[in-house]
Amino acid sequence: MTIFIWTIQFIFIPVVSPLCVGIIKKIKARLQNREGASIFQPYKDLWKLLHKDEVISRDASWIFSSAPFIIFSVTIVVGASIPIFEPFFNNTLTGDMLIIVYALAIGTFFLALSGMDTGSAFGGLGSSREMTLSALAEGGLIFSLLTVALISGTTNLFAISSSIFGQGQHFLSVLLAFSGFFIVLLAETARFPYDNPDTHLELTMIHEAMILEYSGKRLALMEWASANKLLIFFALGANLFFPSGLAQNAYADAIILCIVIFMVKIFIFCLVIALIESSMAKFRFFRLPDLLLISFILNVVAIGLIY
Amino acid sequence: MPLLTTNMIKKIQQFIPKDAQVEFHDNNATFEVSILEIKKVARDLYANKNLSLKLITATDEREENGYFKIWYVFGVPKENLFIIPFILLKNKTEFPSISLVIYEALNYERKIKTFFGLTPIGCQDKRPIILHENWPTDVFPLRKDFDWQKRPQIATSGIYNFQKVKGEGIYEIPVGPIHAGIIEPGHFRFSVAGERIVLLEPRLGYTHKGSEKLFEVLPLDEKIKLSEKISGDSSFSHSLAFCQALEKLSDTTLPTRALYLRVIYAELERLANHFGDIGAIMMDTGFNFGGAQGSRLREMVMQINERITGSRFLRGVNTIGGVTKDIDNLEKNKLLLELKTISKDFSKVIGVALNSTSLLNRLKGTGVLSAEIAKNHGVIGVVGKAVGIINDARVDYPYAAYDKLLPDEIVTEQDGDVYARFLVRIKEAHASMKIIEDALDKLPKEDINIPNLNVVFKKNTFAMSVVEGWRGEIAYFVTTDENGSISRVVPRDPSFINWAVLRDAGFDNVIPDFPLINKSFNLSYSGNDL
Structure with a gap:
């Protein structure tokens, strides 16, 4: 049974992540009076890209060719190390909050390097913007996770998600920390109001500018990795801050129920993101640090409220 | 031909040097200047x-008269008059540049230099315009002795000198000519310090099709079709301006119903494009609803x-002597009803948009064009109106039935930012709907064109025609030779003028705002490159 659960845990993020992207796109399309593509379109896109030839610039170094594999692997490892439906697991090897945050940072680091590697003007722009944002977002991310860590007295994510349940007196702290976390989530996953995942305007891009030079299989990995990252952040947000509905034992019926509940939470995240992206304009680049500062302040207040 | 009244002659005289020998062609007064x-x-x-300077252009009359002629067309607003001094270049290929006294003359002179090989002495910008390095520098396509069907040898030596900014941390970004969206090709060279634009230089000409030369060689009905393709989104306005010039050259008087229909079609074109632009501006800020x-x-x-x-683009509608498509009573009522729905929908959408703080925050203060720079460049159309320049061919040079259906007033804004250009479009769209309704109400019962019209052009003359397209004023200058056939057609799209100030609007903005600024201008590449 444990092997079985581990398998689900391991493949869950990469298997479900394209669906999230598809759902967000579908909701956005409907909100714009469009029919929109099927929610399974991202799978078809990945399949298509995986079967395409690719073009790699003559000037590209090993960083460009290996970055997609590094970035994708990082998301797989992180995806396997966070609580999705089984807080009873107690993964003590990679399930630590700091390991997760900085493992994701390795991915961002290589993403930024690969953007600059070919020397294209847009990649450089994207990388410099990404580094500005992720440096600012890091504080918010660490502090929001620290809030729940302090409440439950451990930095192990599995332990946090099983113990934060029933900490009713810290409800306000958790809520504030979640708000801070959500602001960072939008920045880290290249969503509104930071970045426009649907734009074709190279000059405005952040994430898309960095992967502009990729094609074929490597592009598929890059797209897949960013979908994984989106789901990882959804899972962190759902299970660390609102862990109700997580399985407390390893019986099959409990696990199935948990996965269903988890999917509902994910759907709510998708819906909120789609609503944000349909109802507001993207912010000017220089207003974004303010927003991340707000996230930081929310978390500091949340920590202050604990004591 | 409307005879010139003494009153008009008196008015004209104040614009003309005393010793000049004035010739009148219709509503144009022309005279030679040394x-x-x-x-x-x-x-x-x-x-x-x-x-206001309408255009500067040259004609190659070496075969008949032994000289090149350079025309300087000025318009007298509200009087529908054009004052046109010209100079003659006999056995020489140099002429004095006036760009130091009239800055907006610069690009016209560069164009004469590139296409006629006549050198403006004193012109500060010696680079060719529109034609690129692959075009040999000693072949001038608008001279009459250039064979349009022969392809010149590809030149390989030239380089184009972009302006350079030097300094620590200055980063150069080349963008285009191929873009990610389905838009026309154009190259933009940015020099940025961090995210700030220090210098922006557009380079165009990628859609050059030799239209001006084609106008000289195609048969007449093909010429009208060609005018519809000068800038595809302004098909009706361009062909309207061209047909009006041809009607002046052939002394054709139109049935009034045709004049009203032309107004309706022209405003429908404006409406469609303004709606599209208003949406596109919102789209570029990421405001997907709008x-x-x-x-x-x-x-x-x-x-x-x-x-x-x-035709979705109203092609094939204009013809010499009127229009080819009528609006019958049934259609008229249907259209009036639809306009009501569209107007209601539009007001609702704009209501939502103007209540969105995040949208307004992106639009306000972005891409500010100063009124002074705009005036020096003679900026026209939406961009000009957004800095308070009151210029609208529908009022200044009334054509079709606009003298009876005048827009209430020319809408203007003062701030010159993206928001101002956005608002001008909204107001013009509302005004357009009113004009269409008004025109439908007053639509007289008559023919829509002149059946079996035998078009004969006057000999050795010329005509000016201006039309307010949705981007701004479109001007056509058409000349005929001694046989009464069209010898030169100069279409001047507003984009040709307004492209020159895009760099000023972009200056000191952040790079991610440039696409938005460019969209708020939405200039035609094809209309500029011809």
Whole structure:
């Protein structure tokens, strides 16, 4: 049974992540009076890209060719190390909050390097913007996770998600920390109001500018990795801050129920993101640090409220 | 031909140097100026008499008369008059540049240099315009002895000198000519310090099609079709301006119903494009709701166009002597009803948009064009109106039935930012709907064109025609030779003028705002490159 659960845990993020992207796109399309593509379109896109030839610039170094594999692997490892439906697991090897945050940072680091590697003007722009944002977002991310860590007295994510349940007196702290976390989530996953995942305007891009030079299989990995990252952040947000509905034992019926509940939470995240992206304009680049500062302040207040 | 009243002659006389020999062609007064005098005369008309420069162009008349002629066309707003001094270049290929006294003359002179091989002496910008390095520098396509069917040898040596900014941390970003969206090709060279634009230089010419030369060689009905393709989104306005010039050259008087129909079609074109632009501006800020609604409204108008005329872009509608498609009573009532729905929808969408703080925050203060720079470049159309320049061919040079259906007032804004250009479009769209309703109400019962019209052009003359397209004023200058056939057609799209100030609007903005600024201008590449 444990092997079985581990398998689900391991493949869950990469298997479900394209669906999230598809759902967000579908909701956005409907909100714009469009029919929109099927929610399974991202799978078809990945399949298509995986079967395409690719073009790699003559000037590209090993960083460009290996970055997609590094970035994708990082998301797989992180995806396997966070609580999705089984807080009873107690993964003590990679399930630590700091390991997760900085493992994701390795991915961002290589993403930024690969953007600059070919020397294209847009990649450089994207990388410099990404580094500005992720440096600012890091504080918010660490502090929001620290809030729940302090409440439950451990930095192990599995332990946090099983113990934060029933900490009713810290409800306000958790809520504030979640708000801070959500602001960072939008920045880290290249969503509104930071970045426009649907734009074709190279000059405005952040994430898309960095992967502009990729094609074929490597592009598929890059797209897949960013979908994984989106789901990882959804899972962190759902299970660390609102862990109700997580399985407390390893019986099959409990696990199935948990996965269903988890999917509902994910759907709510998708819906909120789609609503944000349909109802507001993207912010000017220089207003974004303010927003991340707000996230930081929310978390500091949340920590202050604990004591 | 409307005879010139003494009153008009008196008015004209104040613009003309005393010793000049004036010739009248319709509503144009033309006179020769010596090469030494042209700077002074042009400056006097432009700065002291406050005339607006419509265009500067050359004609190659070496075969008949042995000279090149350079025309300086000035318009007298509200009077529907054109004052046109010209200079003659006999056995020489140099002429004095007036760009130091009239800055907006610069690009016209560069164009004469590139296409006629006549050198403007004193012109500060010696780079060719529109034609690229692959075009040999000693072949001049608008000279009459250039064989349009022969392809010249590809030149390989030239380089184009972009302006350079030097300094620590300056980063150069080349963008285009191929873009990610389905838009026309154009190259932009940015020099940035961090995210700030220090210098932006557009380089165009990628859609050069030799239209001006084609105008000289194609048969007449093909010429009208060609005018529809100068800038595809302004098909009707361009062909309207061209047909009006041809009607002046052949002394054709139109039935009034045709004049009213032309107003209706022209405003439908404006409406469709303004809706599209308003949506596109919102789309570029990421405000997806507005973007989707803009394209929906535009599509509604395009489908009306298709139903009435069979063409979404109103092509094949204009003809010499009127229009080819009528609006019958049934259609009229249907259209009035649809306009009501569209108007209600549009107001609702704009209501939502103007209540969105995040949208307004992106639009306000972005891409500010100063009024002074705009005036020096003679900026026209939406961009000009957004800095308070009151210029609208529908009022200044009334054509079709606009004298009876005048827009209440010319809408203007003062701030010159993206928001101002956005608002001008909104107000113009509202005004357009009113004009269409008004025109439908007053639509007289008559023919829509002149059946079996035998078109004969006057000999050795020329005509000017201006039309307010949705981007701004479109001007056509058409000349005929001694046989009464068209010898030169100069289409001047507003984009040709407004492209020159895009760099000023972009200056000191952040790079991610440039696409938005560019969209708020939405200039035609094809209309500029010809």
